[in-house]
Amino acid sequence: MADIATYGSGGYVARVGRNIDTALAVIADLKEADWIDRYTRAVVVEFTVYNANINFFSTMSYTVEFLNMGGAVSSRSIRTYRLHRFVGPAGYIILALHILYVACFLYTLYREVKLMKEQGKRYCQQPWNFLEIVNILVSFSAFAVFAVDYITSRNTMDKLLRHHESSKFISFDLASFWNQAFVWTVATVAFINISKFLRLLRFNPLMSVLMTSLRRMLPEVTGFAVYFTFLFLSFVQLGHLMMVALCIRSRWLTASTVAL
Numbered sequence: 001m002a003d004i005a006t007y008g009s010g011g012y013v014a015r016v017g018r019n020i021d022t023a024l025a026v027i028a029d030l031k032e033a034d035w036i037d038r039y040t041r042a043v044v045v046e047f048t049v050y051n052a053n054i055n056f057f058s059t060m061s062y063t064v065e066f067l068n069m070g071g072a073v074s075s076r077s078i079r080t081y082r083l084h085r086f087v088g089p090a091g092y093i094i095l096a097l098h099i100l101y102v103a104c105f106l107y108t109l110y111r112e113v114k115l116m117k118e119q120g121k122r123y124c125q126q127p128w129n130f131l132e133i134v135n136i137l138v139s140f141s142a143f144a145v146f147a148v149d150y151i152t153s154r155n156t157m158d159k160l161l162r163h164h165e166s167s168k169f170i171s172f173d174l175a176s177f178w179n180q181a182f183v184w185t186v187a188t189v190a191f192i193n194i195s196k197f198l199r200l201l202r203f204n205p206l207m208s209v210l211m212t213s214l215r216r217m218l219p220e221v222t223g224f225a226v227y228f229t230f231l232f233l234s235f236v237q238l239g240h241l242m243m244v245a246l247c248i249r250s251r252w253l254t255a256s257t258v259a260l
Contacts, residue, residue, distance in 0.1 A: 015169050040066055048172040055084055059176045081179040083153045105139050112136065128199065135192045142185040149178040 014030055016023040030036075036043060045062040061077040086095045112132050116123050123129055156175040163170060201207040236257050 013169075015167055017167055042066065046171065046173070048170075055082055055087060057081055057083055057172060057176070059172045061173070079176040079180060081176050081183075083157065083175060083179070102143075105136075108132070109136055128196075131192060131196065135189065135196070138185060138188050138192060142182070142189055145178065145182045145185050149175075149182045152178050 012035070014026060014035065016026045042063060042065045046060070048057060048059045050057050058078060058080045060079075063075050063077075065073045065075075067073065085091060112129075115129075153175050156170065156172055160170045198207065202211065
């Protein structure tokens with residue numbers, strides 16, 4: 001079993017510079033001074049690289065956690081993203097597509113509000129209208145995340161330009177997080193709109209065969225989902241009963257479920 005937790009603030013920071021010679025010298029000094037000792041619980045190495053040819057940033061974080069009983073556990077995180085979206089001819093195309101989607105969204109919002117006023121309660125009786133509402137809500141979320149992502153990216157780049165001559169470390173972790181959050185929201189919007197597009201193809205013979213197959217599969221898939229749920233809950237209950245006396249954080253069934 002495992003448990004998810006966070007480290008508190010504090011710790012020591014070592015800047016390795018921006019070239020290989022400086023980095024090797026700093027690492028040698030840290031090793032000579034026994035910077036990592038038996039009281040060390042985790043070491044995090046974080047850096048960001050930029051490829052100007054393809055306009056991509058990559059933020060890498062490598063973590064080594066030292067266990068109380070000895071040994072170490074390593075983990076890594078690599079995020080590749082683009083902060084300069086509207087650069088070059090491709091950037092203008094992306095900007096135009098953004099504006100086009102906003103225009104389509106405003107039209108959809110106007111149409112759905114008008115239908116709500118005209119149909120009243122009958123509007124809620126159609127299942128596909130709920131998908132339109134979800135699409136509108138997720139689109140609003142995408143606009144908000146895009147705004148936060150854009151502001152965070154600009155602030156990070158401004159810090160980098162201000163401290164370009166110094167050796168101060170500029171973390172891109174927050175910028176990369178919001179960039180990924182924007183990608184997730186856009187992916188959700190794309191999935192919803194593809195589902196709406198598939199509804200328009202329901203009169204196509206191939207799509208009709210596909211939908212018929214899915215309808216016939218539904219009872220078996222539902223039965224498997226119920227079977228898997230009961231099996232997983234039984235496994236969780238067994239793990240909870242076995243570990244509750246050994247791990248204080250497993251005293252709640254929900255904590256055991258997350259750990260497993």
